[in-house]
Amino acid sequence: MARPRQTLLQASETTSVSSSSSSPERAVYDDTDFFNAQRNDSQSSLGVASLRDMTMSSSLELEHRISPVSRLPPELLIYCFTKLNSSLDLRSCMLVSKTWSRNAVDLLWHRPLCNTWANLLNVVQSVRKDDSYYPYFALVKRLNLSNLSDLISDGTVQPFMCCKRIERLTLTGCIKLTDHGVVSIVNGSNSLLALDITGLDAVTDHTLGAVAEHCPRLQGLNITDCYKVTDESLMAIAKRCRHLKRLKLNNCSLVTDESVTTVARQCPAMLEIDLHNCRQITNESITALLSRGRQLRELRVAHCSLITNNAFLELPKHLAFDSLRILDLTACLQLHDEAVEKIIETSPRLRNLVLAKCKDITDRSVHAITRLGKNLHYIHLGHCAQITDAAVIQLVKMCNRIRYIDLACCHRLTDLSVKQLATLPKLRRIGLVKCQAITDRSIMALAKMTSEPTAKALGPSLLERVHLSYCVHLTLQGIHALLIRCPKLTHLSLTGVQAFFLREDLTAFCRDPPHEFTEHQRHMFCVFSGPSVNKLRDYLNNESLYDTEGTMYDDREGDDGDADRQVTGMMHATGLGVDDDEMNEEDEAGEGSQYGAEADA
Numbered sequence: 002m003a004r005p006r007q008t009l010l011q012a013s014e015t016t017s018v019s020s021s022s023s024s025p026e027r028a029v030y031d032d033t034d035f036f037n038a039q040r041n042d043s044q045s046s047l048g049v050a051s052l053r054d055m056t057m058s059s060s061l062e063l064e065h066r067i068s069p070v071s072r073l074p075p076e077l078l079i080y081c082f083t084k085l086n087s088s089l090d091l092r093s094c095m096l097v098s099k100t101w102s103r104n105a106v107d108l109l110w111h112r113p114l115c116n117t118w119a120n121l122l123n124v125v126q127s128v129r130k131d132d133s134y135y136p137y138f139a140l141v142k143r144l145n146l147s148n149l150s151d152l153i154s155d156g157t158v159q160p161f162m163c164c165k166r167i168e169r170l171t172l173t174g175c176i177k178l179t180d181h182g183v184v185s186i187v188n189g190s191n192s193l194l195a196l197d198i199t200g201l202d203a204v205t206d207h208t209l210g211a212v213a214e215h216c217p218r219l220q221g222l223n224i225t226d227c228y229k230v231t232d233e234s235l236m237a238i239a240k241r242c243r244h245l246k247r248l249k250l251n252n253c254s255l256v257t258d259e260s261v262t263t264v265a266r267q268c269p270a271m272l273e274i275d276l277h278n279c280r281q282i283t284n285e286s287i288t289a290l291l292s293r294g295r296q297l298r299e300l301r302v303a304h305c306s307l308i309t310n311n312a313f314l315e316l317p318k319h320l321a322f323d324s325l326r327i328l329d330l331t332a333c334l335q336l337h338d339e340a341v342e343k344i345i346e347t348s349p350r351l352r353n354l355v356l357a358k359c360k361d362i363t364d365r366s367v368h369a370i371t372r373l374g375k376n377l378h379y380i381h382l383g384h385c386a387q388i389t390d391a392a393v394i395q396l397v398k399m400c401n402r403i404r405y406i407d408l409a410c411c412h413r414l415t416d417l418s419v420k421q422l423a424t425l426p427k428l429r430r431i432g433l434v435k436c437q438a439i440t441d442r443s444i445m446a447l448a449k450m451t452s453e454p455t456a457k458a459l460g461p462s463l464l465e466r467v468h469l470s471y472c473v474h475l476t477l478q479g480i481h482a483l484l485i486r487c488p489k490l491t492h493l494s495l496t497g498v499q500a501f502f503l504r505e506d507l508t509a510f511c512r513d514p515p516h517e518f519t520e521h522q523r524h525m526f527c528v529f530s531g532p533s534v535n536k537l538r539d540y541l542n543n544e545s546l547y548d549t550e551g552t553m554y555d556d557r558e559g560d561d562g563d564a565d566r567q568v569t570g571m572m573h574a575t576g577l578g579v580d581d582d583e584m585n586e587e588d589e590a591g592e593g594s595q596y597g598a599e600a601d602a
Contacts, residue, residue: 078104088114110140116148125160143169144186150174150200155182165189173199173223180207187211195221195247202228209234213241220244225251225275232260239267246270251277261286265293273299277329280305284312291316291325291347298324303331303355310340313347322348331381332358341366345373353379357407360384367392371399378402383409383432393418397425407432409468419443430466434494439472441479448486462487470496470527477501477541484538493534495527502527510537 070078082105085091094105113124128138141164146153153175161167162185170186170193172178178201187193187208193216198204204227212219213234219242224230230253238245239260245268250256256279264271265286271294276282282305290300291313302308308330325348330336336359345351351373356362362385370380377400382388388411397403404427408414415438422431423446431447433439449462464487469475477500484490495501502508502525510533514526529537 075104079108082108106135107140110135110137112143112145113141115144115146118149118152121146121149121157128164129160138163139166141167142192143167143171145169145171146175147171147173147197150176153177155179155185158182158186161186162188166192168192169195171195171197172201173197176200176202179203180205183208184211188215190215192218194218197221197223198227199223199225199249200227202226205229206231206234209238213237217241218244221247223247223249224253225249226253228252228254231255232257235260236263239264243267244270247273249273249275250279251275253279254281257281258283258285262289265289269293269296271297273297275299275301276305277301278304280307283307284309284315287312288315291322292320295322296324297322299327300325301327301329302333303329304333306332306334308333309335310337310343313340313343316343316347320347323350325351327351327353329353329355330359331355334358334360337361338363338365338369342369345369349373350376352376355379355381356385357381357383357409358385360386363387364389364392367396371396374399375402379405381405381407381432382411383407383434384411386410386412389413390415390417394421397421401425402427404428405430407468408436409434411436412438414438416440416442416446420446423447423449427463429463431464432468433472434468435471437471437473440474441476444469444475444479444483448482461489463489465489466492468492468494469498470494472498475500481541484534484541490534491531493529493537495529497525498527507537507540510540 073081078101082091082094085094085108088109091105091109095102095109113120115121115124127133128141130137141161144161144164144167146158150173153172154177158178159182164186167186167190170190172183175198178198180203183198183201183204184207187196188211193212196212196216196219198208204224206229209224209230212222214237219238222238222242222245230250232255235250235256236259240263245264248264248268248271256276258281261276261279261282262285264274266289271290274290274294274297276286279302282302284307287300287302287308290297328344328348328351336356338361341356341362342365344354349372354370354373354377356366362382364387366385367382367388370377380396380400380403385408388408390413393408393414394417398421401424403425406422406425406428407430408418409432412435414433414436419433419436419439420443422428423443433443447462447464447467462483464483467483467487467490469480475495475498480493480495480498480501484493508527511527511529512533514523514528518526
């Protein structure tokens with residue numbers, strides 16, 4: 002009976018090996034094999050073995066003995082690899098075994114690193130190889146050449162013509178590229194989902210025509226500053242790329258209502274659209290986008306000066322835009338309170354609202370905005386000079402989750418407004434550029450200094466960015482208090498504040514002014530960012546720069562005695578705990594915000 006049993010075992014082993022050879026990955030990766038192996042292990046501990054265990058191929062058994070981790074299914078192995086942040090670590094994983102290599106190569110190559118010229122050459126060399134172990138050209142899913150924008154030309158991108166599975170292509174600022182170079186990559190790229198060619202001013206309708214023809218799955222398109230693009234190609238995009246969700250047309254001056262309304266009709270899934278400085282856009286485009294884009298979350302029409310109240314007043318009645326979260330109407334100069342009221346009525350869940358330079362809006366608009374309540378996080382009312390303290394106080398009471406507020410050049414505002422703003426528990430950034438009526442009382446409020454001796458100590462402020470340029474009544478003592486009580490502060494602008502820009506020992510810590518500034522502007526420039534804020538704080542803490550026993554107000558002012566007592570001996574508070582960790586937030590080039598950059602002039 003021994004010979005027949007041996008024959009049976011040999012036949013079974015032969016069958017197993019044959020099955021493994023015809024499907025080599027199944028023995029390692031198949032879910033059934035994995036769970037069977039686990040179950041058999043449990044049975045073997047009871048002394049019960051199965052025929053499958055006895056017939057396992059010798060090579061697979063040896064692999065399992067050497068490396069138990071090879072029993073993991075590929076999805077778990079890949080998940081482990083995704084936790085590695087370094088491409089060098091992924092490369093090391095590829096060298097462990099063929100199993101690890103197969104599962105790590107996609108992660109390493111789906112977004113090849115092209116941040117230096119040497120790295121780019123290595124990537125190009127690999128995708129060009131015909132005899133490589135893996136088809137690297139087919140693994141590239143995301144290609145970003147913006148880090149080498151000054152070096153990228155049409156010839157540079159030619160090797161990537163063979164990469165037809167790219168999903169995200171970023172060529173931001175590659176100003177040497179023309180239609181020829183971009184089209185060479187786009188042709189045949191049916192998988193392309195997002196294209197960013199910001200700043201490619203040589204690109205014309207020819208490129209977007211190729212995108213429309215070859216990229217039907219396109220969802221995101223950014224052609225900011227591509228000023229040669231016209232309605233013709235945008236209409237082709239709208240008709241053929243019906244899945245489009247995000248569209249940025251900033252500074253595309255040739256774009257008109259014809260193409261934008263076509264986008265509104267043909268792309269019902271649109272989520273975000275940016276028409277910044279598309280100066281031919283009128284009410285027709287805005288009404289069409291809002292009426293048809295029921296999923297629209299973000300609408301930016303800054304500096305579209307032809308937009309009037311009717312863009313919103315003529316919207317269909319009883320229509321609500323519950324998805325709209327961000328609305329930017331900067332410098333839409335013909336908007337009035339009626340339009341703002343309609344916006345709030347139809348968009349009750351707005352989170353970010355920008356009305357900077359809408360000079361005709363008044364307290365009536367602000368009272369309408371208060372109906373947003375806790376939904377409102379970001380509000381920009383810079384240059385809305387008719388707004389008064391009463392409106393701001395009501396806004397703070399009703400919208401207590403505001404994180405960012407800009408009131409630059411609202412010259413009617415006084416300390417009363419800022420004291421109320423200081424009570425916002427989540428306030429991170431505040432812009433008060435050229436609010437010349439505010440004094441150190443406002444700064445004390447922002448610093449959360451208390452005047453009551455028995456009052457419970459207030460926690461440190463959460464403020465991160467404070468813009469106080471041209472607030473001419475501020476003193477060194479007040480700003481020092483702000484620095485002490487705001488450990489998270491990473492940006493402080495004090496341009497035009499005499500207590501600072503006239504002091505060379507203090508301006509030594511501020512950053513350099515923009516190169517385009519005049520000599521007078523450079524002399525008054527005083528902005529502290531990043532590590533320089535901490536250095537200024539330390540310097541003021543360690544130097545005796547003023548009388549620490551006095552007050553910063555005139556004691557004859559009897560209408561606010563508590564505020565006077567609040568600052569007596571204030572500078573002895575330098576012992577307060579301060580978190581001096583340096584913040585690495587990237588500095589803004591402008592003053593206050595992108596809308597108030599000219600305030601530093």
